Amino acid sequence: MNRSHIILLSFLLLNTSAELIGQRSLQEIPPPDPAIEAASFQVADGFEINLWAADPLLAKPTQIAFDPQGRLWVSTSRTYPQLNVNQEPDDQIIILEDLDRDGAADRSTVYYDNLLIPGGVLPDGNGGAYVAHADELIHLKDDDGDLKADRKQILLSGFGTEDTHHTLHRLRWGPDGLLYMLQGYYIGTHVETLHGPRRLNGGGLWYYNTRTRRLEIYSRGLVNPW
Helix, strand or coil: CCHHHHHHHHHHHHHHHHHHHHHHCCCCCCCCCHHHHHHCCCCCCCCCCCCCCCCCCCCCEEEEEECCCCCEEEEECCCCCCCCCCCCCCEEEEEEECCCCCCCCCEEEEEEEEECCEEEEEECCCCEEEEEECCEEEEEECCCCCCCCCEEEEEEECCCCCCCCCCCEEEEECCCCCEEEEECCCCEEEEEECCEEEEEECEEEEEEECCCCEEEEEEEEECCCC
16 A cells, blocks of 8 residues: 555545544534524513414415415425425415414415415415416415415416525515515526516516506616515
8 A cells, every 4th residue: 555545545534533523413403492482572562472373384484474354374385495306396375364363373274285486475365366486476366265276377477496595586565556576686587478578687676567467677686685
């Protein structure tokens, strides 16, 4: 065995020993305690913090939004940040309700599933919801009031999907009645609309008129807005 082989073998043994020592020193991180988290808040007099919903009612939420009936709509993604090999997408839009009005959710209903990393949800106040879904903006509609979507309509497609952390997200109604949406920095969007093509490379803020179906850029040059 020559000198170079001895040096290489010594390096490999040293590196392996360091990895084993590092693994033995790892400590299991306990799940967060809601009571400890609540105690860390500073709230104004007359207000209090309490846990409203947790597993198993929901997991990995990407956006929440209340509707006029006081129900909480949640876009969730167990798939995030990406699909595993041979994995089928099954992310969900769920609705949480506090039926006994005790300040905590007690029922979770799957409104729609088989989604792929939905970035946001916004109820329309009439049994439907707008959803940022991968490269699409879709509208879901519940026709019979059972809190399960019966129809799906793709309103727009062509939003960038280069990075699942930056795709279309954070849907919100503006005071002007328009639907505002964000996209992150590493995204290139090319959407064909009824009013012509719309392009946005990088982070920015969109607005969408749900009546005329006009999509426009409100601002650009943002990095990773949430």
